[in-house]
Amino acid sequence: MKALFTTQPGIGHLLPMLAIAQALQQQGHEVRFATARSFGPTVAAYGFAAIAAGLDWLEAHAVRTFPEMEDMTAAEQGDWLLSDIFADVAAHRMIPDLIAICREWRPDVIVRNDFEFASCIVAELLDIPQATISISFFLSASVLEPRIGEQLAYLRSMHGLSPYPALDMLYPYLYLVLAPSTFQPRELPVMHGIRPTPVGADEAVPAWCHQLAAQPTVYASMSSVYRGTNVFPNILAGLRDEPINLILTIGRGQDPAQFGPQPPNVRIEQFIPQAALFPYCDLFITHNPFFTITSALSYGLPLLMIPNGGELWMGAMRSMELGLGRVLRLPGQFAAFNSLVPEVAPHTINSAVRDLLQSPHYRANTQSMRAEIQALPDAMYAVELLCDLAASRSPIRAGVAASA
Incomplete structure (x- = not known):
């Protein structure tokens, strides 16, 4: 199976995805990450092939690329990145590159996280099943609609898709939640809990x-x-x-x-x-x-x-x-x-x-x-779910056992 992972160029976006990507590789599946060119070396340092896609920037140095952030508060910066960059500028710039990558490499599944939106358009255009790994407390339609509903509707219309309902494309098949249901209630039928794997646990400390x-x-x-x-x-x-x-x-x-x-x-x-x-x-x-x-x-x-x-x-x-x-x-x-x-x-x-x-x-x-x-299942269970998704090309509902 070929799995194309997509992420914004920030370490906080990448780390939650690593355990599942590593588990896929360990089982012999092919994994590549599509992200900003300057973030490629960070991805490569964790052992994955990185393909340049979209706007070349780094979240850690976002003010260099977007100097208008300089005068914003920390809270304003976070909201602005979501509405004006993740769901707008970055998504528009990334879609053509993702289309080209998918047509050449032909992934069986696309794996995104909550803040990468271009892949939702591409998955729908090219009929590729898509999964989401949670890197945030779940953002429901009622939370996202007033923040990015118009941006996503415009994004869809620019690529010949019906603009509304704009948010239905976000979590259609599979949502992998890195938390128990007590902490993150299961708000979607396709939500499955996976044990979070902290990164760097075996590294040296001073x-x-x-x-x-x-x-x-x-x-x-x-x-x-x-x-x-x-x-x-x-x-x-x-x-x-x-x-x-x-x-x-x-x-x-x-x-x-x-x-x-x-x-x-x-x-x-x-x-x-x-x-x-x-x-x-x-x-x-x-x-x-x-x-x-x-x-x-x-x-x-x-x-x-x-x-x-x-x-x-x-x-x-x-x-x-x-x-x-x-x-x-x-x-x-x-x-x-x-x-x-x-x-x-x-x-x-x-x-x-x-x-x-x-x-x-x-x-x-x-x-x-x-x-x-x-008590949650580990990343190998996520591999089973992704394989089921690639094979069935249908929503993977909780309570339905993954294939062995």
């Missing part, structure tokens, strides 16, 4: 990780869009004097010295593989990307979540509802949550972390979620 003091360890990692929001300075001010080990990873290309001298219990690094670090931790502070939190929950870690965009808020509020963690919001943003969610500040971070570490129900809830995650 030697000092093995020598941490016998006290709780709090780990904080944020997206590059949080630079300039003072989130890290607030975390440091709120936590460095507490009886904890505090670890911050601030991103490649960032200088830990920018935060000044720190006490011995604080470690600031550019990068540590998250899955390799999680076993040393008692609490995770995150901007709440879906795959990152399900990976953290697979280690039973309570969460302090500081989301910056719409779909990140959905997962954060669900996590809070389930008692998996606490939520804070960036100053001046999401005023609708004033009564429920405090703003980020040293004292609110301190209060939330104390509560998360001292209240046993958070750990009990995350350990229960960990057990549910471990």
Whole structure:
């Protein structure tokens, strides 16, 4: 079987897809990724062939390609990327290349993620069955319609397809959810749960990780869009004097010295593989990307979540509802949550972390979620489902056994 994976050029889009792509390769199937040319080396580093398609850009350096983002807040950037880039500019530019790739290579199935839309058009035009791997809390039609409904309708009309209903093309055959149903309710008949496989779990960690003091360890990692929001300075001010080990990873290309001298219990690094670090931790502070939190929950870690965009808020509020963690919001943003969610500040971070570490129900809830995650079938089950899809060319409904 030939499987063409499609993704936006961002590491957060790629990582959730890797385990299933690797499982396909291990079973002898052919896998290629279509993505921006500049993202090809990242894909190749994980052992996959990359085919250049569409606009050449990198999400990590989006402001270089789209300088209008410079004056946007982190939340505005996320919404704008969805509506104006993913569902508009990037999709329009990618469709002709995907058509050419599919006509030459003839994949049996296309595998996308929630934020890549060009492949939906191409799959329908060329009658290729298409599957989605979740990299986000599920975005229903009611959520997406006001944000990208017009863009997708126009995209369809540009290629001779009926413009409406525009969103029916997103999840017609198979949706692979990297979370248990308790966390992500099964809102579609073609939703199937697959165990998330954290990336980099067997990689090395710094030697000092093995020598941490016998006290709780709090780990904080944020997206590059949080630079300039003072989130890290607030975390440091709120936590460095507490009886904890505090670890911050601030991103490649960032200088830990920018935060000044720190006490011995604080470690600031550019990068540590998250899955390799999680076993040393008692609490995770995150901007709440879906795959990152399900990976953290697979280690039973309570969460302090500081989301910056719409779909990140959905997962954060669900996590809070389930008692998996606490939520804070960036100053001046999401005023609708004033009564429920405090703003980020040293004292609110301190209060939330104390509560998360001292209240046993958070750990009990995350350990229960960990057990549910471990009970999910692994990526090999996704391979069976994709093979069934390629063979049947029909929707793969939950509850119908995949072929052996």
